[in-house]
Amino acid sequence: MTEAHIEARRNQIIEAARACFLERGFHATKIQDIAKVAGLSTGAPYRYFESKDDIVAAMCSEALDRHRRRFGTLDLAATSRSIFEELSTVYLAAAHEPGAKDTARLTLQVWEESTHSDNTGEALRADFNLIQTHVAEIVKQAQARGEIDNNLDPPSVAQTMVSLVLGLIVQRAAGVAVEVDKYEEATRSLVTGKLWNATAGEKQSTTNPT
Amino acid sequence: MTEAHIEARRNQIIEAARACFLERGFHATKIQDIAKVAGLSTGAPYRYFESKDDIVAAMCSEALDRHRRRFGTLDLAATSRSIFEELSTVYLAAAHEPGAKDTARLTLQVWEESTHSDNTGEALRADFNLIQTHVAEIVKQAQARGEIDNNLDPPSVAQTMVSLVLGLIVQRAAGVAVEVDKYEEATRSLVTGKLWNATAGEKQSTTNPT
Amino acid sequence: MTEAHIEARRNQIIEAARACFLERGFHATKIQDIAKVAGLSTGAPYRYFESKDDIVAAMCSEALDRHRRRFGTLDLAATSRSIFEELSTVYLAAAHEPGAKDTARLTLQVWEESTHSDNTGEALRADFNLIQTHVAEIVKQAQARGEIDNNLDPPSVAQTMVSLVLGLIVQRAAGVAVEVDKYEEATRSLVTGKLWNATAGEKQSTTNPT
């Protein structure tokens, strides 16, 4: 068949797999479940994928691609402060989408899978590194402008920023009740240093006097 | 035999299971693997556990208990600022321990498992809620003292703090190279509002002019 | 596949199971034995049956159906005397068939199984009750015609008639050498009151003097 047909079938299967994985997890999902949800026969998936693991890997890689596409759009040319807001916004775009909680649960599975799969693991690390590099670059620019403490390690700061996104995913996946708007607000305050009231400024300047 | 013996055997098996799960993950671990690592025969685990799932659940619950014990010690009577440091310290105590990266990988599995298991899921939510409640309480105290913006929702702020811990676990589990000391430093700056230089104070004071 | 195909496979498996059960008994028969005898692979039976117990139950139920079909044909409209002969005949039809002794052994297993299985037990009781009801009805008709002692309880008389059939099954299953023709002749004499010579009539007429 045509290349397009094959691609369409693959996506159809991956989509079915996603639904099943969400419902039951990777290892509790049978190939037959996937086939049934995809409206195909038991043997059909094997025309488009090597094995069940291959489907899992494809689904993971597809999920990671999605992430990469989303987070890969951070604009390095923007000013540091608005960039932090962009980080927040980019994240929130995902967190506000319908089914975001399901996506979170699936993401958790992908992360877990990456722990045991070399390929998925490598892809995930590449993903994380891409985002971290972007954010770190922004931090450096801010440091160059004298806005951020030069003693701080840009990659490490970037990792804390990334954690604010990842941690939300974890909590939502775990079923913690998160009010995304408020979480966003708190994140923004944290990331832009507005958490603390100016009137309490002296207190926080103990170790960093002006 | 004695209650103590039974408990010892259960722990021995859970410990073996932990090692196997870390090595291969839940579903790739065979009961025989666990038995072998525990130095027992194939059927022995079934004297102490109902089934493989029971072992998984026990191992998860044990891991969550450990977390709860660790994070349940936050001192609500302390001042807000030192409390943030305590949060950091409590977390860092875990992140600096040998095998912390392994623990992170295991934690990811527990989280994933909780997505499909009612019991583990409930325990995990209880865990997260406990921490969140503690941190939120601290935030409220800081707000009462006028240190933190009263417009922010304490639970949401707490969730961002928790994310800084969870996100680190995710990144380490994923194999991202994290320098824990520097991550700690960045976290501290973020949480205590010291990320931004005082000289850049005007910029962050948009909503809170001095 | 088609409904017919499924039914055919089920019968094929039940038939194989019957052979195995006969050879080794229920509990000594492995699923693999059944599969092998049926010319199938290890897992095949599970497409058509829930479990080994399900196969046993199906086989029992099939055996009981067979009985019911055979004994359910008694003709209530016939006269009492020829009915007893019909009972004998119906029974003998089964006892004379090739493999009747094997069937007897299998029947013993079904009875035994019914002692522990609610479903099979219920089916067996229904089976016995059906026959008993038929025979009892015949007895009543004979009593109405004044042929049989009205003091006798029809169901109980029916049970003794049934015993003449069941007892033969037991003895043959146990390996007792039974000459079916002669057993039939003795049964007929017993059931039709011809056991005793007319010349000895006075002796048996203690309670029923001519």
Added chain:
Amino acid sequence: MTEAHIEARRNQIIEAARACFLERGFHATKIQDIAKVAGLSTGAPYRYFESKDDIVAAMCSEALDRHRRRFGTLDLAATSRSIFEELSTVYLAAAHEPGAKDTARLTLQVWEESTHSDNTGEALRADFNLIQTHVAEIVKQAQARGEIDNNLDPPSVAQTMVSLVLGLIVQRAAGVAVEVDKYEEATRSLVTGKLWNATAGEKQSTTNPT
């Protein structure tokens, strides 16, 4: 220990086994069940029996001994008619005892077991043959006195008599509601030729005219 002690322990175990077998059947009964019911440790039965099969065999043989003792008492010297009554009486003594229905269920298991076990099978056949021989002898005596049709085969007649006993066991084991007194009455009528009313005498004499 003393011979008596060993015998006592064996009986204790056999008794426990009987209770378990009755509850669950042979193959569903675990050695540990038997040990528990007997108030012994898991390993204890192995001091007194070779294996589980050995316990089953012992229990069967014990049950058969009991039967043999009961039915072996038939008095060959008595007159034929009272002998049939004795047969009935001997049987009824067993059927009227408390727990007779349980005994019947267990007997069914023994019969079934005898189908697969050479030893038990041989013992059962010996049992049946003993009874049959006794009854056949009585029949012969009656024939010699001209009371019973000389054309009938004594062993076959005996087998029908035995069936009246075995069939009751089957029906009771199967859970059919049997009123033993009435069954006895019907049996007596059947065996002593009193089933048919004398007034219907002509009808039954079709083939045996005086």
Added chain:
DNA sequence: GATGAATGAGACTTCATTCAT
């Protein structure tokens, strides 16, 4: 002799994968 924890062979069952139609 007694105990009962431990053993481990073996049964049941599942399900990824194949292949005849």
Added chain:
DNA sequence: TATGAATGAAGTCTCATTCAT
């Protein structure tokens, strides 16, 4: 190319039996 029945390797779990205490 699609189907889905069949395959059979492999895992979970059981329980008769052993043996150190």
